[in-house]
Amino acid sequence: MNVHHLAGSVRLRRTPIRSVQGSTEGMFSADRLHIILSGWVTLPGNMPWKKNSDQEQRWGFVQIVMQGKLCLAELCRRSGISRKTAYKWIARYKESGRRGLRDQERSAHRLHNRPNNKWLNRIRRSRSQNPSWGAPKIHWVLKRRFGRIGLPSEPAIGRWLKNWGLTRGRRVRRRKGATMVRAVLQEARQPNDVWTVDFKGWFRTGDGTRVEPLTVRDLASRYILKFCLMPRQNVEAARLAFTGIFREYGMPQVIRVDNGSPFGSTGALGLTRLSAWWVKLGIRVEFIEPGHPEQNGAHEQMHRVYKAETLNPPAATVRAQKGRSRRWYWEYNYKRPHEALGMKVPGDYYRKSRRKMPERLKPWKYPVEWESRLVKGKGMIHLQGRPRFVGEAFEGERIGLKRMPPGKWEVYFGPCLAGELHDEDAGGIRAVVYQKKTR
Numbered sequence: 001m002n003v004h005h006l007a008g009s010v011r012l013r014r015t016p017i018r019s020v021q022g023s024t025e026g027m028f029s030a031d032r033l034h035i036i037l038s039g040w041v042t043l044p045g046n047m048p049w050k051k052n053s054d055q056e057q058r059w060g061f062v063q064i065v066m067q068g069k070l071c072l073a074e075l076c077r078r079s080g081i082s083r084k085t086a087y088k089w090i091a092r093y094k095e096s097g098r099r100g101l102r103d104q105e106r107s108a109h110r111l112h113n114r115p116n117n118k119w120l121n122r123i124r125r126s127r128s129q130n131p132s133w134g135a136p137k138i139h140w141v142l143k144r145r146f147g148r149i150g151l152p153s154e155p156a157i158g159r160w161l162k163n164w165g166l167t168r169g170r171r172v173r174r175r176k177g178a179t180m181v182r183a184v185l186q187e188a189r190q191p192n193d194v195w196t197v198d199f200k201g202w203f204r205t206g207d208g209t210r211v212e213p214l215t216v217r218d219l220a221s222r223y224i225l226k227f228c229l230m231p232r233q234n235v236e237a238a239r240l241a242f243t244g245i246f247r248e249y250g251m252p253q254v255i256r257v258d259n260g261s262p263f264g265s266t267g268a269l270g271l272t273r274l275s276a277w278w279v280k281l282g283i284r285v286e287f288i289e290p291g292h293p294e295q296n297g298a299h300e301q302m303h304r305v306y307k308a309e310t311l312n313p314p315a316a317t318v319r320a321q322k323g324r325s326r327r328w329y330w331e332y333n334y335k336r337p338h339e340a341l342g343m344k345v346p347g348d349y350y351r352k353s354r355r356k357m358p359e360r361l362k363p364w365k366y367p368v369e370w371e372s373r374l375v376k377g378k379g380m381i382h383l384q385g386r387p388r389f390v391g392e393a394f395e396g397e398r399i400g401l402k403r404m405p406p407g408k409w410e411v412y413f414g415p416c417l418a419g420e421l422h423d424e425d426a427g428g429i430r431a432v433v434y435q436k437k438t439r
Contacts, residue, residue: 055098055101055102055103058089058101059093059098059101061075061079061086061089062089062090062093062101065086065090072086089101115150115152115156115160116150118150119142119150119151119152120160122142122146123138123142123152123157123160123161124164126138126141126142127161127166134158134161134167135154135155135157135158135161136154138157138161139151139152139153139154139157179432179433179434181434182287182434185256185286185288185295186253186254186256186284186286188218188219188220189220190220191218191220191221191223191349191350191351191353192218192220192249192250192251192252192253192351192352192353192355193219193220193252193253193254194218194219194220194252194253194254194255194256194286195216195217195218195219195225195252195254195255195256196216196217196218196219196255196256196257196296196298196299197214197215197216197217197255197256197257197263198214198215198257198258198296198299198300198303199212199213199214199215199233199260200212200213200215200303200306200307201303203311203314204314205314205315205316205317205318205320205321206313206314206315206316206317207316207317209231209317209318210231210232211229211230211231211314211318211321212229212230212231212232212233213227213228213229213230213306213325214226214227214228214230214238214241215227215228215299215302215303215306216242216245217298217299217302218252218346218350219256219298220349221341221346221349221350222298222302222338222340222341222346222349223333223346223347223349223350224302224329224332224333224346225245225249226241226244226245227306227325227326227328227329228241229318229321229322229325233261233262234262235262235272235273235274238262238274239273239274239277242274242278243357246281246357247357248352249352249353250352250353250354250355250356250357251281251282251283251353251355251356251357252283252353252355253283253284253355254283254284254285254286255275255278255283255284255285255286256286256287256288256296257275257285257286257287257288258287258288258293258296259287259288259290262274263275263285263287264287265393267379267391267392267393267431268390268391268393268394268411268413268418268419268429268431268432269391269393269413269416269418269431269432270287270434271285271391271393271394271413272393273392273393273395275393276393276394276397276413279413279414279416280361280364280397280414281357281358281361282355298340302332305332306325306328306329309328310324310325310328332346333345333346333347333350334346334347363397363398364397364398364399364400364413364414366398366400366412367400367402370400370401370402370403370412371383371400371401371402371403371409372398372399372400372401373398373399373401374396374397374398375390375391375394375395375396375397375398375399376395377395378392378395379391379392379393379394379395379428381399383401383409383421384423388421388428388429389427389428389429390411390418390419390421390428390429391418391429391431394413394418397413399411399412399413399418400412400413401421404420407422407423407424408420408421408422408423409421409422411429417432418431418432419431419432
């Protein structure tokens with residue numbers, strides 16, 4: 001039976017049709033029925049009702065049902081819907097009229113597994129009192145205090161903490177670049193081969209002022225080059241101090257430091273702006289292995305002597321402590337005999353370096369076939385139309401980019417390979433990873 005037969009069997013008239021509520025909904029004719037039914041009666045076996053849930057078609061369907069001229073089961077079969085769906089639209093029409101035929105939200109009006117506000121308030125209170133606690137600890141404490149009845153599970157507590165913004169996102173692991181082996185520690189055969197540098201642990205003078213001692217020492221002669229009492233560990237202040245040291249004593253071949261700030265970082269090559277400046281000056285930066293302070297043991301031993309002889313107790317003011325420190329390291333250099341030097345004093349062995357600090361530093365130059373970029377603020381460059389992070393240590397310096405197909409760039413800071421940039425990565429540099437030093 002086609003649409004025209006269906007319309008003829010229904011025998012619709014051009015008369016107003018009254019709804020269940022008794023209101024006039026409008027004129028409804030066989031032509032109108034053909035327009036309404038043409039979208040969902042044409043092809044048997046299809047489910048056009050599911051594809052087109054227009055409110056107009058639902059309204060037309062309900063009006064035909066209300067007239068009672070056609071069997072509901074037959075009309076549902078030709079419409080491609082179930083009788084359950086038909087009863088749903090009829091019930092909605094009876095309850096709310098034509099507005100009841102609109103699409104409604106499918107979400108539940110009530111979440112049956114939602115904890116009551118009493119438990120949510122307990123979770124919030126426990127988290128505010130212990131900001132570092134996660135779901136397992138909060139669950140254990142609440143169970144111990146209030147029992148298990150009604151207590152949300154650990155995953156549920158974790159979800160609520162996440163919804164409230166009280167959890168930290170998972171830390172994204174940085175991808176590693178090429179693997180390199182660090183060279184063995186440089187042996188100091190003569191003065192200025194190796195300088196050892198460190199910050200001694202901070203202390204307070206008698207008036208409560210905090211002091212951070214920066215110490216610089218020649219490894220071969222044991223000569224203390226500088227003992228600066230600084231208010232804090234700061235890259236700019238340390239660079240200013242080293243500018244004075246280089247101008248007075250010249251520059252060494254190697255500077256040996258630990259991996260902490262302001263000398264070392266977790267970025268490319270482990271450099272900071274201070275140690276990158278040393279590299280630019282032509283000084284090789286030598287990092288000891290993490291967790292092995294004995295590799296700079298002679299320097300640490302000098303710190304112990306300083307503490308025993310000048311900090312029990314500290315001076316009353318920073319100025320007085322500076323005077324005490326100058327006297328101490330002058331005696332250390334020129335009066336105190338050293339066993340490693342055959343009971344001679346360091347001042348007898350040390351000579352100033354012939355390597356003078358240049359007044360101006362020229363930018364790095366790279367091969368013509370390489371790309372070159374100036375590192376701007378926050379360690380960023382632009383490559384292939386998008387920003388890429390290479391390292392804050394190189395800020396204001398020029399790096400070299402060597403194309404290594406497919407889709408890879410080697411990043412150089414002067415002669416040093418700093419890492420790799422991959423076209424497929426959305427982030428920054430894959431920094432070089434150093435293995436343990438060979439023995």
